[in-house]
Amino acid sequence: MKLLQSITIMSLGAALLLATPTNHEEKAIETGNKASASLLKTLGQNMKAHIEKGGVMDALNFCTTQAYPLTQKVNSELPKGVEVKRVSLKSRNPANQATEDEKEVLQSFDELTQKNEKLPQYILKDFNSNSYKYYTPLIIDKPVCLKCHGDISNNTQLTKEINETYPQDKAIGYKMNDVRGAIVVTIQHQ
């Protein structure tokens, strides 16, 4: 099983991580850890506050109007040449749709989950001659996620508002521990 996971990861071109990372790679991993944690913390704290204060509809309004601008705000506070975003194979906001390389990584996360194998904490890829890309899985790890990404058919008001704002929404039908997407950090070589 362990070997299988290594093969999957290696097929992603991240074999370098199985060897000792170079100084540059170590720095990129550290930057990726920090940037992704910062985005997760900002969105998570705000979401929690809105759920507690005004319930799911209030939290939905927060996500709809603030998740994207807040992501841009987190970006504006990152070092030059570093960018963070959330992506998914089944996006709600079309702006969060995964690109080809991101799809490949997300599919490999899905495959590992289907085989009941542990996901890597992150994957680092030498993306092109001037940047690294860092990908960390985003899991449906709290029951609250299901209120807006699970089976929402019995909440007609929520369904209506989601459909109005996101007519192409694909981000429903998830179950606990599914891979919802990834946080992706692009780090330009210094």
Ligand code: HEC
């Ligand atoms: C109150 C409703 C609500 C809850 C609860 C919620 N989300 Fe979302 N989620 C949304 C909305 C709305 C968007 C679209 C935000 C935007 O426009 O960027 C979204 C977007 C996302 C995205 C970006 C990709 C995409 O589809 O656009 C990810 C990843 C995500 N949610 C994961 C989670 C996880 C994990 C949880 C649980 C910790 C969670 N969500 C809880 C409403 C919710």
